[in-house]
Amino acid sequence: MNFAFDQDQLMMRDAARKLLDDLSPMSAVHKIMDSEESYDAKLWQAMAENGWLGTAIPESYGGSDLGYLELAVLAEEIGRHCASVPFSSSIYLAAELIKAAGTEEQKHKYLPKLAAGEQIATVALAEQGRTDLDGVTAKVEDGRLHGEKSPVVDGLCADLLILPAREHGELSLYLVDLGQGVERSALHSMDRTRKQARLRFDGAAAERLGGSGEAGRHLDAAYDRGAALLAFEQVGLAQAALDMGVAYAKERYAFGRPIGSFQAIKHRLADMFVKLESARSNAYYAAWALAKSPDELPAAAAYARLAANEAAAFATEENVQIHGGIGFTWEADPHMLVKRAKHLESWLGGGLVWGERLLGNAA
Amino acid sequence: MDFNDTPQEAEFRAEAQRWLSDNAKPRTESGGMMAMFAEAEGEGGNRGEAEWEMVRQAQAWQKRKYDAGWAGITWPKRYGGRGASIMQQVIWGQEEAKYETPPNIFMIGIGMAGPTIQVHGSNEQKDRYLKPMLSGEEIWCQLFSEPGAGSDLAGLRTRAVKEGDEWVVNGQKVWTSGAHYSKWGILVTRSDPSAPKHKGLTYFIVDMESPGVEIRPIRQMTGGANFNEVFFKDVRIPDSNRLGAVGQGWSVAITTLMNERMSIGGGGGMLGGDSGLSDVIKGLGKVYVNGRPAIENAAVRHQLARFMTRFKGLELTGYRTLSALSMGGMPGAESSIMKLEMGLLAQQMAAFVMELQGPNGVLMDSDVALMEAMWQQVYLGVPAIRIAGGTDEVQRNIIGERVLGLPADVRLDKGVPFNEVPTGPRTATV
Ligand SMILES: Cc1cc2nc3c(=O)[nH]c(=O)nc-3n(C[C@H](O)[C@H](O)[C@H](O)COP(=O)(O)OP(=O)(O)OC[C@H]3O[C@@H](n4cnc5c(N)ncnc54)[C@H](O)[C@@H]3O)c2cc1C
Numbered sequence: 001m002n003f004a005f006d007q008d009q010l011m012m013r014d015a016a017r018k019l020l021d022d023l024s025p026m027s028a029v030h031k032i033m034d035s036e037e038s039y040d041a042k043l044w045q046a047m048a049e050n051g052w053l054g055t056a057i058p059e060s061y062g063g064s065d066l067g068y069l070e071l072a073v074l075a076e077e078i079g080r081h082c083a084s085v086p087f088s089s090s091i092y093l094a095a096e097l098i099k100a101a102g103t104e105e106q107k108h109k110y111l112p113k114l115a116a117g118e119q120i121a122t123v124a125l126a127e128q129g130r131t132d133l134d135g136v137t138a139k140v141e142d143g144r145l146h147g148e149k150s151p152v153v154d155g156l157c158a159d160l161l162i163l164p165a166r167e168h169g170e171l172s173l174y175l176v177d178l179g180q181g182v183e184r185s186a187l188h189s190m191d192r193t194r195k196q197a198r199l200r201f202d203g204a205a206a207e208r209l210g211g212s213g214e215a216g217r218h219l220d221a222a223y224d225r226g227a228a229l230l231a232f233e234q235v236g237l238a239q240a241a242l243d244m245g246v247a248y249a250k251e252r253y254a255f256g257r258p259i260g261s262f263q264a265i266k267h268r269l270a271d272m273f274v275k276l277e278s279a280r281s282n283a284y285y286a287a288w289a290l291a292k293s294p295d296e297l298p299a300a301a302a303y304a305r306l307a308a309n310e311a312a313a314f315a316t317e318e319n320v321q322i323h324g325g326i327g328f329t330w331e332a333d334p335h336m337l338v339k340r341a342k343h344l345e346s347w348l349g350g351g352l353v354w355g356e357r358l359l360g361n362a363a
Numbered sequence: 364m365d366f367n368d369t370p371q372e373a374e375f376r377a378e379a380q381r382w383l384s385d386n387a388k389p390r391t392e393s394g395g396m397m398a399m400f401a402e403a404e405g406e407g408g409n410r411g412e413a414e415w416e417m418v419r420q421a422q423a424w425q426k427r428k429y430d431a432g433w434a435g436i437t438w439p440k441r442y443g444g445r446g447a448s449i450m451q452q453v454i455w456g457q458e459e460a461k462y463e464t465p466p467n468i469f470m471i472g473i474g475m476a477g478p479t480i481q482v483h484g485s486n487e488q489k490d491r492y493l494k495p496m497l498s499g500e501e502i503w504c505q506l507f508s509e510p511g512a513g514s515d516l517a518g519l520r521t522r523a524v525k526e527g528d529e530w531v532v533n534g535q536k537v538w539t540s541g542a543h544y545s546k547w548g549i550l551v552t553r554s555d556p557s558a559p560k561h562k563g564l565t566y567f568i569v570d571m572e573s574p575g576v577e578i579r580p581i582r583q584m585t586g587g588a589n590f591n592e593v594f595f596k597d598v599r600i601p602d603s604n605r606l607g608a609v610g611q612g613w614s615v616a617i618t619t620l621m622n623e624r625m626s627i628g629g630g631g632g633m634l635g636g637d638s639g640l641s642d643v644i645k646g647l648g649k650v651y652v653n654g655r656p657a658i659e660n661a662a663v664r665h666q667l668a669r670f671m672t673r674f675k676g677l678e679l680t681g682y683r684t685l686s687a688l689s690m691g692g693m694p695g696a697e698s699s700i701m702k703l704e705m706g707l708l709a710q711q712m713a714a715f716v717m718e719l720q721g722p723n724g725v726l727m728d729s730d731v732a733l734m735e736a737m738w739q740q741v742y743l744g745v746p747a748i749r750i751a752g753g754t755d756e757v758q759r760n761i762i763g764e765r766v767l768g769l770p771a772d773v774r775l776d777k778g779v780p781f782n783e784v785p786t787g788p789r790t791a792t793v
Contacts, residue, residue: 128723129722131721153722190727252787255514256518256774264756265756321750325508327746330582330583330586342742345725346723349721351718352662352718353653
C-alpha cells in the first residue's frame with residue numbers, strides 16, 4: 001500500500017502551483033468577480049498550452065493520457081487558487097462522459113478540441129433546479145431539441161453541451177452544439193467567479209451520446225467521477241481557507257497578543273485541519289478507485305464528497321469568522337472562498353444526496 | 364408563570380393592533396425574523412437615490428410612531444417616550460413585526476446611544492439629543508471599532524487632545540454602519556496614551572458634518588455597503604459634547620455595549636418572530652431531494668424539527684430574560700446566549716435550506732430560488748451577526764467568565780501603559 005503521490009506527481013503539483021500563483025493570484029480572481037467575464041480566458045489558454053486539459057484523455061484523442069491521479073493533482077491546485085475556469089465542467093464531467101459513452105467518431109470529433117481548449121463543454125444536470133431524472137422534460141424529435149435546462153454551470157461560455165432528454169419515451173444523453181438554436185440567459189450565482197446560465201432550446205440539433213435509454217447509467221457514473229475530482233478542488237479550497245486563517249491568526253493582535261494564541265482560535269484552526277485531512281484521505285482513496293479500482297468508486301466517491309463538502313464549508317465559514325470585520329468585506333479574500341465552497345457543494349449535491357448514494361453503495 | 368397576556372397587556376396589545384392596522388399594511392409574505400438578516404445583493408448602502416428614499420421612508424415611519432407615542436415605549440415621557448414597561452415594548456415589537464415597515468435604521472441611536480446618554484449624559488445633553496433621536500429626525504452611528512481595535516476595543520488609538528474648551532480629534536474608525544446618513548456619532552477616543560489602556564479613554568458625541576470628518580463606503584460580502592471607514596483629521600469637538608468624565612470613556616462605552624448586545628441578541632424587536640421555516644416547509648412540496656418532494660424526506664424533517672426547537676428555545680429564553688428585566692434587572696450576560704445562538708442557528712439554517720435547493724442553492728435570482736432567495740441572502744449576511752457587536756468568541760468568554768464564573772484569561776495588557784502593549788503587524792484595513 002502506498003497512500004501518497006509519487007515524485008513525478010509532486011513535481012507536477014509544484015509546476016501547477018507556480019503557474020497558478022503567477023496567473024491566478026486572488027487579485028486575478030477578484031477581477032473576474034467584478035467583471036462580466038464568464039471565465040479567465042488567459043488562464044484557460046495557459047492551461048491548454050501546458051497540456052492540463054488532456055491529462056486524462058488518451059493520446060489517440062489528443063490528450064497526454066497521464067491519468068486520473070495527475071488530474072486530481074491539478075484539481076487540488078485549481079481549488080486552492082479559487083481559479084475561474086470551466087475546467088471541471090469541460091474535463092471532469094463532459095470529456096469523461098464522451099470518453100465513456102461516445103462512439104469512436106464522436107471521440108475523434110470532440111475530445112481533441114476539448115483537450116486543446118478550442119472548445120469548452122459542459123453538462124446540464126438540472127431542470128428548474130431539479131436533478132432527478134423523473135424531472136426531465138426536455139424532448140428530442142427528429143434530431144431537434146426542445147426544452148429548458150437550468151442552472152447550467154459554465155452555460156454562458158460553453159460551446160458544447162451534454163444533457164439528458166426524452167425521445168420516444170426513452171431517456172438518453174445528447175450532445176448539442178450551442179452555436180445556434182439556443183437562448184442563453186445569465187443566472188446570478190453567489191459565486192460570481194463560476195458563472196451559470198439558463199439555456200432554452202427551440203429546435204437545436206442534437207446527436208445522441210451513448211445508447212438509447214442510457215442517460216441514467218451514464219450520468220450516475222459521471223456523478224461519481226465528478227465527485228471524486230471535485231473533492232480535490234474542495235480539499236484545495238479548504239486548504240486555502242486554513243492557510244489564510246493560520247496566517248491571519250499569527251499576525252493579528254488583540255489584547256496585546258496574536259489572536260492565534262487564544263485557544264478559541266487555535267482550536268478552531270485545529271478542527272479545520274482535522275476535517276481537511278480526513279477529506280484529503282477520502283479524496284485520495286476516491287482518486288485511486290477512479291484510476292485503478294472502478295468497482296470501489298461509487299462508495300469512495302460518496303465518502304470523498306461527503307467529507308469534502310463538510311471540510312470546505314467549515315473551513316471557509318470559520319476563516320471569515322477568524323478574520324473578524326475584515327472577513328465580511330468584499331475587498332478581502334475570505335468571502336470568495338465561502339462562495340466557491342457553496343458553488344462546489346450545490347453543483348453535485350450535498351449530504352442528503354450523497355448520504356443516500358453512500359448507503360446505497362457501501363452497505 | 365403565565366404565557367398569556369395579563370388583562371392590561373391584552374388591552375395594550377389591542378390598542379397597538381388598532382393603531383397599526385390604521386397606519387400600516389399587513390405583511391403579505393413572511394421570511395419571519397430571518398428576513399432581517401437578508402438584503403438583496405448590492406441593494407444596501409449603494410448611496411443611490413433608492414437608499415436615500417429608504418432613509419426618508421424610515422424617518423417618516425419613525426416620526427409617525429413618535430407622534431402617536433409608539434416610538435420609545437420604555438423611554439421617559441420627558442424625552443418623548445411612553446414611560447411604559449419592557450413587556451409592553453415586547454408586545455409592540457411582536458405586533459409591529461406583522462406589518463410592512465421600512466428598515467430600522469435607528470437602532471444605534473435608540474437602542475445604544477440613547478440609553479447611554481440617559482445614564483451618563485448631563486441634563487442639557489438629554490434635552491438636546493434624545494427627542495430628535497427618538498423621532499427619527501437625527502440618525503446616529505457608532506464610532507467605536509478601529510483597524511487595530513475591534514474585540515479589543517480598549518486598544519483604540521484615535522487621539523483626542525484638549526485645546527481650550529475644545530478637543531481636537533485625529534484617527535480612523537472602521538465598520539461604521541450607517542455613517543453616511545447619520546447626523547451624530549458616539550465616539551470613543553484615547554485622551555491619555557500613557558495611562559493603562561482602559562483608563563485613558565474619553566467618550567464624545569460628534570457631529571458627523573464637522574469639518575475634517577471623511578466617510579468612505581466599504582463594500583460587504585453581501586455586495587452592499589452599509590458600513591464605512593471614517594477618518595478624523597483635526598476634527599474639533601466642543602467639550603460640552605463629552606459624555607462622562609475625561610478618562611472615564613470605558614465605563615460609558617460598557618453601557619453602550621451592554622445595550623448593543625441586548626438589541627442584537629435579545630431586543631424586543633427580535634422576539635415573537637417566526638423562524639422563517641414555516642414558509643420553507645410550505646415551499647418544500649415543490650423542491651425535490653433524491654427524486655421525492657423534500658418535505659417527505661425523513662432526514663429533512665428531522666433537521667427542520669431540530670432547527671425549529673432551537674429557535675423556539677431562543678425565543679422563549681428571550682422572554683425569560685425580558686421577564687427578569689421587567690422585574691428590574693439590568694441587561695446582562697444572558698443576552699450573550701441570544702446573540703451567540705442566533706448567529707450560529709441562522710447560519711446553519713440558511714446553509715441547510717440552500718442545500719435543499721440542490722443546484723439552485725447557490726443562486727441569488729429571486730425568481731429562481733425559494734422564497735425569493737431570502738436564505739441565500741441570509742447566508743451571506745449572517746457572518747455579520749457572528750462578528751458585529753462582539754464576536755462569537757467574545758460572547759463565549761462573557762458566558763464563561765461572567766455567567767459561569769470561570770477564571771479570567773491571563774491578560775498581558777492589564778495595568779501596562781497603553782503605549783507599551785504589544786501590537787502585531789496587521790491592522791484590519793481594506
Ligand atoms: C456588519 C458589521 C457592522 C458593524 N458595525 C459597526 C459599527 O457600526 N460601529 C462600530 O464601532 N463597529 C462596528 N462593527 C465592528 C465590530 O464590532 C467588530 O468587527 C468586532 O468587534 C470584531 O472586531 P475585529 O473586526 O477587529 O476583529 P478582531 O477583534 O480582530 O477579531 C478577529 C478574531 O479574533 C477573535 N478574538 C479576538 N479576541 C479574542 C479573545 N480574547 N478570545 C478569543 N478570540 C478572540 C475574534 O473572535 C475573531 O474571530 C461592525 C462589524 C460588522 C461585521
